[in-house]
Amino acid sequence: MKTLKSYVCGRWHEAENGFATLVNPSTEDAVARASSQGMDMAATLAHARDEGGAALRAMTFAQRGTLLKAISRALHEHREELLDISMENNGTTRSGAKFDVDGATGTLAFYAALGRDLGERRWLADGEGVQLGRTSRFWGQHVLMPRHGAAVLINAFNFPAWGFGEKAAAALLAGMPIIVKPATSTAWLTARCMEIMVEAGILPAGVISLICGPTGDLLSRLGTQDVLAFTGSAATALKLRGGENLLKNSTRVNIEADSLNAAVLGRDVQPGSETWNLCLADVAREMTQKTGQKCTAVRRIFVPQASVDPFIKVMGERLNEEVIGNPRDRSVTMGPLATAGQLEDAVKGVARLAEVAEIVHGSGRRCDGVGAPAGKGYFMGPVLLQARPDASDPVIHELEVFGPVATIIPYTGDPEAVAAAVSRGGGSLVTSLFTDDQAEVESFLAAAGAFTGRLYVGSAKVAEQMPGSGVALPQSQHGGPGRAGGGAELGGLRALELYSQRVALQGNRPMIERAAGTGK
Secondary structure (H helix, E strand, O other), X not given: OEEEOEEEOOEEEOOOOXXXXXXXXOOOOEEEEEOOOOOOHHHHHHHHHHHHXXXXXXXXXXXXHHHHHHHXXXXXXXXXXXXXXXXXXXXXXXXXXXXXXXXXXXXXXXXXXXXXXXXXXXXXXXXXXXXXXXXXXXXXXXEEEEOOOOEXXXXXXXXXXXXXXXXXXXXXXXXXXXXXXXXXXXXXXXXXXHHHHHHHOXXXXXXXXXXXXXOOOOHHHOOOOOEEEEEOOHHHHHHHHOOHHHHHOOOEEEXXXXXXXXXXXXXXXXXXXXXXXXXXXXXXXHHHHHHHOOOOOOOEEEEEHHHHHHHHHHHHHHHHOOOEEOOOOOOOOEOOOOOHHXXXXXXXXXXXXXXXXXEEEOOOOOOOOEOOOOOOOOOOOOEEEEEOOOOOOOHHHHOOOOOOEEEEEEEOOOHHHHHHHHHHHOOEOOEEEEOOOHHHHHHHHHHHHHXXXXXXXXXXXXXXHOOOOOOXXXXXXXXOOHHHOOOOEEOHHHHHHHHEEEEEEEEEHHHHHHHHOOOO
16 A cells, blocks of 8 residues: 655655555545654745745746646656546546546646746736826836745645646746645545656755645644635635634635536527537536536536426436446446545435435435445446426525536526526536527626626537536636635636735836836
């Protein structure tokens, strides 16, 4: 069994006790163990701030981009090994593993290209300059400066590669060193990524650190220049936000939490049409990809009342095609849930939803998986429910079952009415709307836009280019309001704002423009 090591203060740390066991969720066999006992968190933080921070701030954007490009290439060279670890420890199918690993290397490569394009600057001009006095001699310009702290990146169990990659890419390009804390249950993949980077000799001392296991007193040591970026449950996020030192020091905190994402089938979409098929394909994929363990997965499906029966029929046929089991079996298309706790929560969640909605596909119970020992593995097939006509029970809009589970909510009325129902989810990462009607799009956007971080509009004219509502493209914001956490990641250069301090420069125009890098 592999022992995962942490990487801090420029060396590998292997604990002697306090281990948590990582398992293969298809077989329940132990595959690795992890512990952070014996680590000096104060020294870890100081090393990142002093050594890594100084090294990155001395670099230009182009040089930081070169680092990101090297990281992306190194990880890609070990792609097959990383896919294998994902299948072994995460229980993902090969395609699900690709989604995670390729998402990480692709995002790192994207930000590497941004760094190259930004060139030989070390900080970023923010917007256009503005005249402040009666003449343009007195000039103002905002700039984004690298913060003089460390970015602590706490990632969820479901994306141990991509979750780390998207945060790391933005922080490193902005000029901040990172301390990576993956979810312990699936930390093997992140740990191997770190080993690859260290072995390649890519990064200056202190730029990247890794903690496999609990963070100890690290978070209580964060100060005014540090950043905490967290992805996980709303309950954990609440505890983190309330940290006394975080509040006292106004430490910057970014949260991505729960999200009851919705898919809306427009009133104009007819069964069998291209947009109809696009919606069905997207929802089916979002329910089953990575066994529904995605923060962007569809949880609520709003369907016009007249289309509910044909929608359920076709969706049921698609879900019947899924083969549940051990990803090592080539016939399997959907693997297990990642942990015993995730399976238990999913089973309980479906039972709670079934009190207010009817299960129209699946059982909501554990099942045996193809290619796995009988009685072993955290398997559950896709579950589709149908809400009562008025969908009045708040549970449907409040309970997120983090697995292959979604609820159809019939609706009548105009876009404003369905938008009001969608907004009952309290804020989401992504809402998808499938329609070919321009007026529907604009009415829905006006009514529901403030309740989602991203509106994904599927239509016949762009169907062949759409990657799916669950893909967090690096060019677009990833984050959402309310219960989704209120944070923001990705979004091109917008991602650098979290790790930067906005400074308003004021003074003589030539001097200000030269300092900001905007002068001719």
